[in-house]
Amino acid sequence: MTDVATAVTTRRRLLVPEALRGNYLVLGGGLVLLCLVLVAVFAPLLAPFPEDAANATHAANGLQPPSSAHWFGTDQVGRDIFSRVLYGTRVSLEISALVLIAAVAVGVPLGVAAGYFGGFIDDVIMRVTDVFLAFPALLLALALAAVLGASAENATLALAITWWPWYARLARGQAASVAGRQYIESARALGLSNFRIIGRHVLPNSLTPVLVQMSLDAGGVIITVAGLSFLGLGAQDPTPEWGLMVAHGQAFFTTHWWVATFPGVAILLAAMAFNLVGDGLREALDPKRVIFR
Amino acid sequence: MLEVKDLEVRFGAVHAVRGVSFAVPEGPFGLGLVGESGSGKTTIGRAVMRLLPVHGGAITFEGTDVHDLGRRALKDYRRAVQVVFQDSDSTLDPRMRVAATLAEPLRAHRVVPKDAVGARIGELLSDVGLEPEHARRYPHSLSGGQRQRVAIARALAVEPRLVVLDEPTSALDVTVQARVLAMIRRLRDERRLAYILISHDLAVVEQLCEQIGVLYLGRLVEMGPTRELLGSPAHPYTIALRSAVPEVGVRERRRRIAIPGEPPDPASPPAGCAFHPRCPAAVDACRTTTPELRPVRSGHLVACHRAEDVMSGRAPIEPVPAAEQTAQR
Amino acid sequence: MKLEVRDLSVAFGEQTVVRIEALDLSDGEVLGLAGESGSGKSTLALAILGLTGQMGATVAGSIQLDGRELVGMPEQELRIIRGRRIAMVFQSPVSAFNPVIRIGDLFLRALRHHGVERADARERANQALREVFLPPEMLARYPHQLSGGQAQRAAIALAIALRSELLIADEPTSALDVTVQAEVIEVIRRLQVQERLGVLFISHDLAVLGELSDTLVVLRAGEQVESGPAAQVLEAPQHAYTRELVASMPKLGGALS
Numbered sequence: 001m002t003d004v005a006t007a008v009t010t011r012r013r014l015l016v017p018e019a020l021r022g023n024y025l026v027l028g029g030g031l032v033l034l035c036l037v038l039v040a041v042f043a044p045l046l047a048p049f050p051e052d053a054a055n056a057t058h059a060a061n062g063l064q065p066p067s068s069a070h071w072f073g074t075d076q077v078g079r080d081i082f083s084r085v086l087y088g089t090r091v092s093l094e095i096s097a098l099v100l101i102a103a104v105a106v107g108v109p110l111g112v113a114a115g116y117f118g119g120f121i122d123d124v125i126m127r128v129t130d131v132f133l134a135f136p137a138l139l140l141a142l143a144l145a146a147v148l149g150a151s152a153e154n155a156t157l158a159l160a161i162t163w164w165p166w167y168a169r170l171a172r173g174q175a176a177s178v179a180g181r182q183y184i185e186s187a188r189a190l191g192l193s194n195f196r197i198i199g200r201h202v203l204p205n206s207l208t209p210v211l212v213q214m215s216l217d218a219g220g221v222i223i224t225v226a227g228l229s230f231l232g233l234g235a236q237d238p239t240p241e242w243g244l245m246v247a248h249g250q251a252f253f254t255t256h257w258w259v260a261t262f263p264g265v266a267i268l269l270a271a272m273a274f275n276l277v278g279d280g281l282r283e284a285l286d287p288k289r290v291i292f293r
Numbered sequence: 294m295l296e297v298k299d300l301e302v303r304f305g306a307v308h309a310v311r312g313v314s315f316a317v318p319e320g321p322f323g324l325g326l327v328g329e330s331g332s333g334k335t336t337i338g339r340a341v342m343r344l345l346p347v348h349g350g351a352i353t354f355e356g357t358d359v360h361d362l363g364r365r366a367l368k369d370y371r372r373a374v375q376v377v378f379q380d381s382d383s384t385l386d387p388r389m390r391v392a393a394t395l396a397e398p399l400r401a402h403r404v405v406p407k408d409a410v411g412a413r414i415g416e417l418l419s420d421v422g423l424e425p426e427h428a429r430r431y432p433h434s435l436s437g438g439q440r441q442r443v444a445i446a447r448a449l450a451v452e453p454r455l456v457v458l459d460e461p462t463s464a465l466d467v468t469v470q471a472r473v474l475a476m477i478r479r480l481r482d483e484r485r486l487a488y489i490l491i492s493h494d495l496a497v498v499e500q501l502c503e504q505i506g507v508l509y510l511g512r513l514v515e516m517g518p519t520r521e522l523l524g525s526p527a528h529p530y531t532i533a534l535r536s537a538v539p540e541v542g543v544r545e546r547r548r549r550i551a552i553p554g555e556p557p558d559p560a561s562p563p564a565g566c567a568f569h570p571r572c573p574a575a576v577d578a579c580r581t582t583t584p585e586l587r588p589v590r591s592g593h594l595v596a597c598h599r600a601e602d603v604m605s606g607r608a609p610i611e612p613v614p615a616a617e618q619t620a621q622r
Numbered sequence: 623m624k625l626e627v628r629d630l631s632v633a634f635g636e637q638t639v640v641r642i643e644a645l646d647l648s649d650g651e652v653l654g655l656a657g658e659s660g661s662g663k664s665t666l667a668l669a670i671l672g673l674t675g676q677m678g679a680t681v682a683g684s685i686q687l688d689g690r691e692l693v694g695m696p697e698q699e700l701r702i703i704r705g706r707r708i709a710m711v712f713q714s715p716v717s718a719f720n721p722v723i724r725i726g727d728l729f730l731r732a733l734r735h736h737g738v739e740r741a742d743a744r745e746r747a748n749q750a751l752r753e754v755f756l757p758p759e760m761l762a763r764y765p766h767q768l769s770g771g772q773a774q775r776a777a778i779a780l781a782i783a784l785r786s787e788l789l790i791a792d793e794p795t796s797a798l799d800v801t802v803q804a805e806v807i808e809v810i811r812r813l814q815v816q817e818r819l820g821v822l823f824i825s826h827d828l829a830v831l832g833e834l835s836d837t838l839v840v841l842r843a844g845e846q847v848e849s850g851p852a853a854q855v856l857e858a859p860q861h862a863y864t865r866e867l868v869a870s871m872p873k874l875g876g877a878l879s
Contacts, residue, residue, distance in 0.1 A: 181383045182378055182380050182383040182384045183383060183384055183385055183386045183387075185344060185378070186376070186378065186384055186385075186444070186447070187386075187397075188344060189342050189344060189371065189375065189376045190371060190375070190397070190398045190401065190447070190451070191367070191368045191370075191371030191372060191398075191401060191402065191451075192397070192398075192401050196401070200386075200389075200397070201386050204388050205386070205387070205388060329799035329800065329801060329802075330799055437659075466658035466659055466826065467658060467826055467827075467828070467867060467870045467871060468658065468866055468867060468870045469658075470870065470872075471869070471870035471871075471872070472870075474872070493799065493800060494800075494872065495800075495874055496871075496872035496873055496874045497872050499872075499874060500872055523874070533801060534800065534801060535874065536804075537800045537801045537803065537804035538800060538829070538874055539803075539804075539807070539827065539829035539830045539832065539833045540829050540832070540833070540873065540874060552801055553755075553805070555769045555770075555771050555772070555799070555802055556799060556801070556802075
């Protein structure tokens with residue numbers, strides 16, 4: 001009974017909005033994120049040269065500097081960089097969403113099972129997790145590219161395979177902590193089946209750090225995908241993937257700076273936006289921020 | 294109805310419960326299990342609820358051994374025997390509203406048909422002295438006492454015949470505790486409930502139980518009807534326990550029976566009678582032989598070599614004089 | 623030693639947590655502070671020690687120890703008073719001690735900090751342990767090797783070794799078994815009588831307060847609702863809340879035959 005702290009009473013908030021209210025960085029990041037999503041959705045309407053994001057090439061118009069016709073200039077085969085950057089938003093967001101959803105879909109159930117049941121199940125799952133953790137993303141992508149051919153899909157696969165163990169670990173830690181709480185014991189005493197207990201009690205209470213991690217990871221995935229594409233292991237021409245575009249542009253960076261720069265800035269913006277939002281979410285949902293009653 | 298025989302529970306090398314036996318008849322009935330740290334009272338409660346593995350002895354409910362039950366039968370057992378824990382802070386899922394928390398057992402055991410769940414929740418809430426509007430709330434916007442009431446309502450939702458109450462009010466404010474205890478008493482009469490009340494507080498147990506068992510280091514040292522056990526205790530520990538309870542009321546410098554030291558570590562219990570190092574009436578036999586629980590009067594059992602001496606006053610259990618007063622007071 | 627609190631109010635921002643009209647404590651007297659959670663009793667204890675400032679509280683009013691005003695006193699002076707003249711014992715005994723220091727070293731450090739010579743310090747520590755019925759080998763132990771009751775008594779021994787005049791005990795026995803609680807109460811009582819130690823005993827347990835206190839103050843939601851001689855407050859409570867508190871205490875019936 002620490003009634004000292006009662007003085008500074010704040011009710012616990014299960015919802016986030018109030019905590020975010022004062023945090024300008026997070027709001028800024030959120031705004032950028034929103035713009036990115038809108039761009040991705042409305043790219044066909046926003047892009048002045050949508051065909052340039054697909055198969056069109058205009059050899060005659062190659063390497064034009066930024067102008068009123070082409071805001072970001074054109075690349076080496078004359079495609080409008082602005083349009084390609086806009087469409088690239090789709091590619092990046094799609095891939096990171098796929099990677100994260102796959103990682104979470106595999107990792108979280110395994111982690112929760114390991115954390116809740118403990119013992120043998122925990123050991124088995126964690127050892128499997130350890131094995132997958134040992135895979136370096138790059139090498140795996142290389143291997144997959146060698147065997148299956150380089151493509152955005154295979155890069156996605158490689159990333160999902162290397163990313164899920166982190167979520168398994170995270171979920172396991174959370175689930176183990178939740179499993180020890182009294183409301184879980186009460187649920188057991190009420191005769192609820194393990195399945196129900198996990199589904200209705202353990203999982204919902206374990207998700208918060210997973211969500212935070214997802215938003216933090218999204219930035220990392222985008223960068224990694226760009227990196228893989230840059231190396232030629234991911235998206236292939238003519239897909240307007242940012243990393244790929246930077247790769248194209250690096251050859252003539254000193255003379256025609258715009259080809260690599262604009263996609264590069266896009267990567268930076270997207271990653272930063274996700275990071276800011278993720279940080280903000282983590283702060284807002286951090287239980288230590290809660291002042292006890 | 295519930296019979297516990299020679300119960301043994303171990304945690305690794307530590308013997309938390311050693312050979313405890315007792316029985317709980319049909320309700321209304323209250324059995325109090327009293328003890329301090331290391332007594333094993335909480336462990337017994339959890340063992341009865343089958344939340345712990347048991348290493349010896351048997352727990353039978355209406356003749357069937359509780360630890361052999363298959364999934365179906367176990368679920369039925371959980372309907373008949375329920376529990377309320379001590380910590381009101383974490384006993385409710387923080388992400389579920391009260392209504393959802395109460396609906397869950399109702400649905401899981403199909404206590405009422407689906408369309409009657411809402412109405413039953415309302416009844417349960419009013420049974421424990423809460424308003425219908427509390428159904429919409431989350432645990433964090435309820436007080437400790439209110440959360441405990443919800444926990445009790447949840448246990449009662451399945452219409453149990455026996456409830457294990459593990460220190461249900463210890464974490465609550467005193468005024469709240471009084472109200473919750475009064476509520477438990479009322480519910481017991483209304484629903485003809487039987488309960489095992491686990492507590493460190495003799496006064497609480499006296500109010501709500503017909504029978505009391507005193508536990509020390511995993512063993513029952515005394516068991517008997519409440520009036521008699523408190524009126525003429527036969528075990529030195531019971532006497533000391535009773536004497537140690539501070540009392541409000543007329544302020545007199547009471548002469549208290551002090552026993553030195555602390556309850557021993559269950560990992561390394563003393564030889565013979567576990568209480569002998571602190572017992573003012575210990576003799577040689579106490580150091581070597583563990584006393585068995587035996588009747589000294591009808592229905593009154595004691596595990597002490599010198600029980601008769603203790604009861605007749607021949608044993609040297611003297612109150613230690615309290616510090617003397619100065620003339621000023 | 624005389625502690626006088628007048629018109630004290632402690633507030634966290636907008637919210638006033640404790641308001642005390644008048645409170646007096648002298649040598650050899652036990653003042654019981656009764657209240658449930660949220661009553662502000664712990665805050666009052668911290669305010670007397672000048673520890674609420676670092677939590678961001680504003681303190682107004684007067685707390686005088688032998689005529690010296692504690693409210694607003696600079697930190698260096700407060701540090702001399704803390705321990706030396708006013709000692710505090712908390713609810714959780716083991717966690718109130720630094721876990722990586724042996725008890726003996728803790729005693730030595732505290733005594734040295736208050737200007738006691740090394741040789742003297744050792745002697746005082748042993749003497750203090752005797753007063754609380756703890757064997758001298760306790761000094762060689764680490765806090766986690768002590769049981770709850772032993773740790774509490776060690777904390778009280780520290781107050782004795784420092785020759786504190788006022789002991790503030792915030793729920794010192796709430797986490798202890800009832801038989802151990804009885805021992806700690808006895809220790810405090812002996813100190814009160816023999817060393818003329820003034821004690822501010824904070825508790826939610828009216829029964830314990832009833833046994834130990836000379837004067838009783840009842841706090842509710844930060845307000846002082848009743849005060850007076852303990853016997854009087856408990857037998858003939860004036861305020862409705864006090865009456866409710868007294869009525870709520872489960873009492874053991876059945877006198878021992």
